[in-house]
Each structure stands twice: as structure tokens, then as C-alpha cells.
Amino acid sequence: xxxxxxxxxxxxxxxxxxxxxxxxxxxxxxxxxxxxxxxxxxxxxxxxxxxxxxxxxxxxxxxxxxxxxxxxxxxxxxxxxxxxxxxxxxxxxxxxxxxxxxxxxxxxxxxxxxxxxxxxxxxxxxxxxxxxxxxxxxxxxxxxxxxxxxxxxxxxxxxxxxxxxxxxxxxxxxxxxxxxxxxxxxxxxxxxxxxxxxxxxxxxxxxxxxxxxxxxxxxxxxxxxxxxxxxxxxxxxxxxxxxxxxxxxxxxxxxxxxxxxxxxxxxxxxxxxxxxxxxxxxxxxxxxxxxxxxxxxxxxxxxxxxxxxxxxxxxxxxxxxxxxxxxxxxxxxxxxxxxxxxxxxxxxxxxxxxxxxxxxxxxxxxxxxxxxxxxxxxxxxxxxxxxxxxxxxxxxxxxxxxxxxxxxxxxxxxxxxxxxxxx
RNA sequence: GGAGAGGUGCUCGAGUGGUUGAAGAGGUACGCUUGGAAAGCGUAUGUACUCCAAAAGGGUACCGGGGGUUCGAAUCCCUUCCUCUCCGCCA
Numbered sequence: 001x002x003x004x005x006x007x008x009x010x011x012x013x014x015x016x017x018x019x020x021x022x023x024x025x026x027x028x029x030x031x032x033x034x035x036x037x038x039x040x041x042x043x044x045x046x047x048x049x050x051x052x053x054x055x056x057x058x059x060x061x062x063x064x065x066x067x068x069x070x071x072x073x074x075x076x077x078x079x080x081x082x083x084x085x086x087x088x089x090x091x092x093x094x095x096x097x098x099x100x101x102x103x104x105x106x107x108x109x110x111x112x113x114x115x116x117x118x119x120x121x122x123x124x125x126x127x128x129x130x131x132x133x134x135x136x137x138x139x140x141x142x143x144x145x146x147x148x149x150x151x152x153x154x155x156x157x158x159x160x161x162x163x164x165x166x167x168x169x170x171x172x173x174x175x176x177x178x179x180x181x182x183x184x185x186x187x188x189x190x191x192x193x194x195x196x197x198x199x200x201x202x203x204x205x206x207x208x209x210x211x212x213x214x215x216x217x218x219x220x221x222x223x224x225x226x227x228x229x230x231x232x233x234x235x236x237x238x239x240x241x242x243x244x245x246x247x248x249x250x251x252x253x254x255x256x257x258x259x260x261x262x263x264x265x266x267x268x269x270x271x272x273x274x275x276x277x278x279x280x281x282x283x284x285x286x287x288x289x290x291x292x293x294x295x296x297x298x299x300x301x302x303x304x305x306x307x308x309x310x311x312x313x314x315x316x317x318x319x320x321x322x323x324x325x326x327x328x329x330x331x332x333x334x335x336x337x338x339x340x341x342x343x344x345x346x347x348x349x350x351x352x353x354x355x356x357x358x359x360x361x362x363x364x365x366x367x368x369x370x371x372x373x374x375x376x377x378x379x380x381x382x383x384x385x386x387x388x389x390x391x392x393x394x395x396x397x398x399x400x401x402x403x404x405x406x407x408x409x410x411x412x413x414x415x416x417x418x419x420x421x422x423x
Numbered sequence: 424g425g426a427g428a429g430g431u432g433c434u435c436g437a438g439u440g441g442u443u444g445a446a447g448a449g450g451u452a453c454g455c456u457u458g459g460a461a462a463g464c465g466u467a468u469g470u471a472c473u474c475c476a477a478a479a480g481g482g483u484a485c486c487g488g489g490g491g492u493u494c495g496a497a498u499c500c501c502u503u504c505c506u507c508u509c510c511g512c513c514a
Contacts, residue, residue: 043473047483054483057495061441064494076494083494233452234477367470375452377470 001104002380002388003404004336008033017110020326022119028103037102038175039041049086050330080205093410109361111263111326112298112335118325129320130313133342134400140345143395144276150422153277165266165274167282173394176409178285180390184286184311188387192308193257193288198237200260201228206240209366213334221263223338230263234287235384239362241330242291247380254291254302257387259284277391278350282389286368290383291368294360298335301357303387305337308353311388314412317396318342320349334359342394345399350392355385398422 007014018025018289056079116125129239147153152173169177177226185247189195207213207229212220221230231237238258262285273279305321312319324336340354360379363369368378401408406423413419
């Protein structure tokens with residue numbers, strides 16, 4: 001969330017920038033400023049009363065020691081009254097703080113100045129593109145048909161075991177997935193990211209830390225018996241490594257990568273968007289995460305985007321990078337670049353990666369801070385990106401590389417698959 | 424799941440009702456010392472909110488979380504979470 005200080009000191013600017021995200025913040029911000037003033041006044045009263053009580057208690061102690069029982073009792077009587085008022089003001093303070101916090105978590109992150117105006121996905125800007133569009137014959141098959149033809153993915157079997165959106169990968173496709181995971185992890189390692197294996201279920205505190213809670217509660221699988229959530233992305237456990245952590249400036253940047261299965265309920269999704277591998281409840285992804293000094297986070301964002309670009313290039317897929325418009329960005333992001341690859345038989349672009357700078361928005365909730373050279377405490381900036389999500393990559397690979405002889409595996413992957421063709 | 428032990432500052436660790444935000448040690452930083460280092464000596468070393476125009480300096484809260492007893496709680500009581508050990512179960 002945004003810091004209270006920033007909101008109160010720059011309220012006009014905040015409202016203007018929120019408007020770009022289709023968020024009308026004027027009323028909430030006004031309420032926040034009012035609540036904050038109320039909080040300060042109430043806290044001042046509480047602190048004063050507590051200070052009185054503390055000093056009275058000390059006096060009582062001294063009087064008791066010197067045997068002045070009566071004088072002590074007199075003071076005790078005074079504290080009774082004082083405690084009554086402390087209780088009342090204290091309750092009011094708690095309520096005000098709660099209100100204030102409820103308001104704060106409603107405010108999305110502010111878009112960076114370089115974010116283009118726009119309301120919907122159609123307004124996103126193509127930043128750059130590359131790769132070669134495949135020239136497929138008219139009877140080219142979409143990946144769900146290819147999956148059947150070569151017995152690669154069994155969607156019905158997944159339905160039997162779990163439900164829609166939980167496919168069973170078989171044979172060379174299972175192997176292809178494993179190859180992709182290793183390929184992505186090896187590349188990330190080479191780029192200086194430390195590999196970690198995080199838990200796939202997290203507690204509520206972690207969900208709040210990265211902003212999935214309370215925002216997207218309905219999108220996560222919730223194990224109610226133990227009150228744990230299945231992770232929708234490795235971003236959640238990996239970023240939460242740094243929750244409640246005080247870092248040194250010399251520690252920055254922190255670069256982590258992790259493979260994980262990801263679980264998403266995708267409540268409300270339907271239609272052709274969910275066909276085949278396009279939208280699943282469980283999928284595999286390699287994530288990259290960086291914790292960076294606020295002055296360097298945008299430089300880092302560019303590096304992360306360039307890094308992901310090398311991956312799509314090695315996979316020989318036609319790609320493009322979108323700079324998301326203000327209206328299409330996620331709640332927590334300040335600037336996001338999406339990667340799409342062209343899935344030639346479906347004749348559509350599929351989002352395979354999203355790389356974002358959250359600035360201090362997550363860090364504020366996470367309480368992830370660092371001490372700078374002057375020993376001052378400041379919030380870090382957090383960034384993450386998919387590098388990358390597997391299913392749509394698999395879809396594009398299958399569709400784009402189909403030949404009469406079978407499906408061709410891109411050169412960079414062959415050392416990982418151990419085969420050159422799926423036939 | 425059963426039985427027990429425990430959760431204190433960067434770390435270890437003391438502390439069972441009254442200047443305890445917290446002894447002591449270690450670590451770290453700075454200074455002195457040294458040809459240089461080590462040792463030694465000295466000083467410092469939490470976070471959040473808040474008062475003050477700012478600094479200096481105050482105030483409040485925080486000894487896992489929440490609640491209670493008391494004039495006063497790290498210390499007593501209740502509750503909850505977590506960790507560890509042993510047994511059981513499983514991999």
C-alpha cells in the first residue's frame with residue numbers, strides 16, 4: 001500500500017495519478033486525511049493520559065516504599081478515574097486506526113509517469129517486437145488438436161481426476177515441460193538469480209504481504225482446515241522471504257528465481273479464452289524476483305525485461321512486449337511490461353510473462369526496509385516477472401512448429417528434451 | 424495425534440511485580456592506542472507513532488499475538504499461535 005505520509009503530503013498528485021488507473025480516489029483520500037488527523041489527535045490524548053498514569057504509578061510506588069499508605073491510596077483513587085478515560089479513548093484510537101487501514105488498503109499503486117493513458121487492454125502500447133511469424137498451412141491444428149493427435153495432453157483425464165483446468169501431460173509433452181523448467185532455471189541462474197524452492201502453500205500474512213489478500217481472496221485456493229492458501233505464483237512465497245526484514249544497502253539488489261506450480265481458481269473465466277492450455281487452474285512457472293534500491297529499480301526493470309526477451313528469442317517464438325496502459329495494470333503495480341507470443345494456429349497473441357515494478361507498494365506492506373549509507377531507514381522497491389509461464393509457451397511451441405513430420409523442438413531446448421521431434 | 428520444554432534486542436543470554444527499553448557477553452560502527460594488525464581502552468548500537476518550524480530534546484507503545492489482574496506486568500492469570508524434544512504415524 002501507499003504510505004500515509006505520501007498520501008497526505010501529495011494528495012492532489014495522488015488523486016490525479018489514481019484517476020489514470022480508472023480509480024476515483026478523491027473521496028477516499030479526503031477521508032484518509034480526515035481519519036489521519038483524527039488519529040493524531042486521539043493518539044495525543046491517549047499518550048498524555050498514559051503518561052499521567054505512568055507518573056502517578058511511580059509516585060504510588062515511592063509513597064508505598066516510604067510507608068505513606070494514606071497518600072498512596074489517595075493517588076490510587078485518582079488513577080481509577082484516569083483508567084476509565086484511557087479505556088474510552090483507547091478504544092476510539094483502535095477504531096480510528098482500523099478505519100484508516102481499511103481505507104489505505106483500498107488505494108491501488110500509482111502508475112509511473114511513463115505509463116500510457118488508457119482504459120483497457122486495447123490501449124496497451126507495443127513497446128517492441130521480434131521473431132519470425134511462422135507460415136502455417138491452412139489446415140494447421142490448434143494445440144488441443146495436436147495434443148490429441150500425438151497423445152500429448154489428456155484434458156478429459158484431468159477432469160476425471162480433479163476437474164477442468166487440470167490437464168495430464170503425457171510422454172514427450174511431460175518431458176517438454178520438465179525441459180522448459182530446467183531451461184528457464186538454468187538461464188536465470190546464469191543471469192545471477194539465486195534459485196530457491198519455496199513452499200507452495202502460504203499463510204494469510206504472506207498473502208497480505210504481496211497484496212493477494214484481501215484483494216483477490218476469491219482467486220486463491222484456500223485450505224480452510226489449516227487456513228493456508230495455495231500459491232497463485234511463486235512471487236508470493238519468494239517475496240515474503242523478505243517480509244519484516246531489515247536489509248543493508250550492500251545487500252541490494254537481491255535476485256531470486258524459483259520454479260513452482262501455480263494454482264488459480266480463475267473464477268468467472270469462460271469461453272474461447274480458456275480452451276486447451278490457454279487458462280488453467282494449475283500450471284508451472286519460473287519466476288524471477290528482485291529487491292532493489294529505490295534509485296535503481298527502473299534500471300532493474302529494464303534489465304529484467306531484456307532478460308525475458310532473451311528467453312523468447314532462444315525459443316524462436318514471435319514475440320512482442322506491451323507497455324500496459326494505466327487502466328490495464330494490476331492493483332499493485334507501478335509499471336508493467338507484458339510479453340506475448342504468437343500462437344499461429346489460434347492466430348492470437350498469448351500472454352506468457354508479466355514483468356512489474358511495484359516500487360515500495362509491496363515493501364510497505366511487507367515491512368521490507370534497508371539502511372542506507374547515512375543509516376536512515378527506507379523502503380525497498382520490489383520487482384518480479386515470469387520467466388516464464390509454461391502452458392502458453394507449450395501451446396505456441398506446438399502450434400508454430402508443427403510440420404508434416406511432427407513437431408519441431410527449438411534448438412536451445414534439445415539438450416533439455418533429448419529429442420528433436422515429437423511425432 | 425499423545426507427553427513434555429520453551430518463545431526476551433543483530434546474536435547468545437539474565438531477569439518471577441516498581442527509574443527494565445531491558446543486566447552481562449558477543450557482534451558491529453566510530454575514536455584512542457600501534458609502524459601495521461591483533462589485543463586493550465573509550466563511546467555508541469532497535470522499531471513505530473507522536474510533540475517541537477527544524478535540530479536538540481520530550482512523550483507513548485513494543486520482551487510471539489490477543490485479553491485480564493494491579494496504582495504499576497517481560498515478570499502473575501486466561502487464551503491463541505509458533506518452535507523444539509520424546510513417542511506414534513508417514514515419506
